[in-house]
Amino acid sequence: MTSMPNLLSSAEISHSLEKTDIVMLLQEDEMNEALYEAADRVRKAYVGDEVYLQVLIGVSSICHQNCMHCSLRRDNSIVKRYRLEAERVLELVKKAGADGCKTVVLQSGEDKYYTVEKLQDTIYKVKNMDISVTLSIGERTREEYQAFKEAGADRFLLPIETTDKKLYDVLNPGMSFLNRLRCLKDLKEMGYEVGSGCVVGLPNQSLTSLAEDMLFFKEFAAETVVIEPFIPCNNTPLFCGNGGAFTLSRKLMAIARLLLPNANIPVTNIMAVQDFAGEFKALQSGANVVMSNVAE
Numbered sequence: 001m002t003s004m005p006n007l008l009s010s011a012e013i014s015h016s017l018e019k020t021d022i023v024m025l026l027q028e029d030e031m032n033e034a035l036y037e038a039a040d041r042v043r044k045a046y047v048g049d050e051v052y053l054q055v056l057i058g059v060s061s062i063c064h065q066n067c068m069h070c071s072l073r074r075d076n077s078i079v080k081r082y083r084l085e086a087e088r089v090l091e092l093v094k095k096a097g098a099d100g101c102k103t104v105v106l107q108s109g110e111d112k113y114y115t116v117e118k119l120q121d122t123i124y125k126v127k128n129m130d131i132s133v134t135l136s137i138g139e140r141t142r143e144e145y146q147a148f149k150e151a152g153a154d155r156f157l158l159p160i161e162t163t164d165k166k167l168y169d170v171l172n173p174g175m176s177f178l179n180r181l182r183c184l185k186d187l188k189e190m191g192y193e194v195g196s197g198c199v200v201g202l203p204n205q206s207l208t209s210l211a212e213d214m215l216f217f218k219e220f221a222a223e224t225v226v227i228e229p230f231i232p233c234n235n236t237p238l239f240c241g242n243g244g245a246f247t248l249s250r251k252l253m254a255i256a257r258l259l260l261p262n263a264n265i266p267v268t269n270i271m272a273v274q275d276f277a278g279e280f281k282a283l284q285s286g287a288n289v290v291m292s293n294v295a296e
């Protein structure tokens, strides 16, 4: 059996880890600092010291899906619902550009209001401002993804959330794990830079399942990996459950960096919910992007 220090130095060079090794790193805490330091060295060597800023514009908080863990689920009657018209989206993009931002993430729940025509026009106008576009708008048909690509979209972010199909089916009633995989495959084949991600600390989620998430990102060659702790949201079926642990999420970010040295690994503001210095600590553990929300 490989000792943990040897395991880390070997992973730092080979960028591979066995599932059992990942589980061991997640289980034990005595090597946490060494894990963070190894990921920090890999981050520095492969993607440098620059921290990239991505502005995330919440285009719509309306979603026809009903995922158990999400505040935007359609049965959540107390969440503030809104939709931004294209003019408002473009104003926010312009402001982000003026502040030096080179890429924006247009994010929404699964909201069919944004037809291909509406989104194509917005994407085209953002690209004319010389700003890259990442879409995070959920599951669409292959033809729709193709139309967004033709309008100029550069990247697509579609979290798998969990690679445990059973857990996925429980958390996302009415959705299909296989369709999620189909979407990711379509996006990759079309030449998008594809990002995915997982939620950490979901009910009945095992360390083995999280290790499998990491190996999935590696095999899929995800260009962005978003790892976020689960935060129970008010007025959702999982509100009374435990949230995901900050340290576990930080360790997973570090493991993702060891496995995918060139990937973008963003820190979202959820990392600061449990730890005031969470974003800063994540940037010292393999992350290289700060994703900042623009609230409406």
Ligand code: SF4
Binding pocket: 063, 064, 065, 066, 067, 070, 071, 072, 073, 074, 108, 109, 110, 138
């Ligand atoms: S599809 Fe996405 S935004 Fe909609 S309820 Fe599920 S997790 Fe939330």
